Amino acid sequence: MTATTATRRPLELFGVDGLLTEDERDIQATVRRFADDRLRPEVGDWFESATLPRELAKEFGALGVLGMHLEGYGCAGTNAVSYGLACAELEAADSGFRSFVSVQGSLSMFSIHRFGSEEQKQEWLPRLAAGEAIGCFGLTEPDFGSNPAGMRTTARRDGGDWILNGTKMWITNGGIADVATVWARTDEGIRGFVVPTGTPGFTAHDIHKKLSLRASVTSELVLEDVRLPDSARLPHATSLGAPLACLNEARFGIVFGALGAARDCVETALDYATSRVQFDRPIAGFQLTQQKLADMTLELGKGFLLALHLGRLKDAGQIRPEQVSLGKLNNVREAIAIARECRTILGGSGITLEYPVLRHANNLESVLTYEGTSEMHSLVIGQALTGLAAFRG
Known part of the structure; x- marks a missing residue:
């Protein structure tokens, strides 16, 4: 095979396009065009300056990739393969973009969609799907990464409220998030809470001097006597x-x-x-x-x-x-x-x-x-x- 007839797309050798539906190929092509036109020209500068523009959230929302595999509440409701193909195209531009979309859709939004109350879903999911709000997921702690069962963050009842205390680490989107799904130890076991980041006692500190995922926001979350009503608890999350x-x-x-x-x-x-x-x-x-x-x-x-x-x-x-x-x-x-x-x-x-x-x-x-x-x-x-x-x- 000469250079003039060679393929520069290695996956063509596997005939992968023939394994996808027309809708899947269309979604893949749409996300690839967005990555080529919007992300690739800027990503080198964003990586070097360790920044991720907040306005990208609304652009991802308009593209339809935030929570795209979820049903209802402004979500696209695509199949899993389409979501995977979108992730591949985003990460072909930079892992930071896929991380943002993954945390927003598969952690923040999924936790509310799967385990939340109808009120929580109505309040947060449409805004998160549109990129009008940004979400994060607080599980990992400084001393408990691979072993989340050992978490030290606690939530205790105080009348009809909950009081949360603890620290979460390596939280993608944490410093720019409007809402955090926070997991804590209670007398009844591990429970999840939907925490607006403006709640008194909640602070986020971005992690700097990273050598990896620089075009991404990574943060520490600190909760000091964060008071939440019981309506903030994810009602269908009853264990680790x-x-x-x-x-x-x-x-x-x-x-x-x-x-x-x-x-x-x-x-x-x-x-x-x-x-x-x-x-x-x-x-x-x-x-x-x-x-x-x-x-x-x-x-x-x-x-x-x-x-x-x-x-x-x-x-x-x-x-x-x-x-x-x-x-x-x-x-x-x-x-x-x-x-x-x-x-x-x-x-x-x-x-x-x-x-x-x-x-x-x-x-x-x-x-x-x-x-x-x-x-x-x-x-x-x-x-x-x-x-x-x-x-x-």
Whole structure:
């Protein structure tokens, strides 16, 4: 195959478009155009300055991607595969964009949609879907990441009210959020609360000097005697299983999203390798470079086929948590390996923000550990295989 007839879209080798419906392809194309026109031209500057413009929330809302897989309350009600494809296109621009949409839709909105009262849904979901309000999800604590059951944040009854005290850490959107879903320990077990961020005693402190997910707001939440009425409690969240169900929703988006970053890296490396001349020929003409490109394309395609299969299972109502762990573990692990390998093809050019590959690699370092570390997902899979829990040594 000569360079003039070569494909620069590696997933074409797998015939993936034929596996999607027309609606799914249309949604994917719409989000890709938005990413190309609005996000890519600015993302290098946003990454370098560690900013995420708040006005993007309304633009994401107008695009229809906030809570797009939820039904009613201004949500688009798409299928899971369409949501996954949107995540992939957003993360192909930057993981920070997919993280924003994922936290807004699959954590903040999903927690209210699945476990909230009708009043909570009516108050928050239409505004969150439109991007007129921004949500965050307060589960992780400074000393309890992989083990949320050990959380120290408490909620105690005081008459008809609740008093919340505690600290949450690594909270995406925290510093710009209008509402937080906060999980706390009570005498009855783990419960969730819908907390407007203007409530007295609630403060958010942004985390600075990040080397990853710089085009994203990451914060610490501090709750000091935050008083809430009982109507703020999520009435259908009665155990730790509730926040874990929310995390499973978010992980599903990552299964697709990480592949978007990987695809962008491979396509960038292909373009670079076919134009960069060394020893009087494009470096794409050397066997070692082609070996790298072939291996990366194989892993990218296998990851996409896995993601699509999991999406079909989810749409059929048949997906299990350990299957989401399979997808998250494999696809993020392979995506970060692809990003690093693509950097080697770009050589010195690969370390600049002129090209996206090292930015993607840095971002994927965060994706590798949030929503469950690789080690935790390995243990989830191990428990599914053996019936033995190995989470404690």
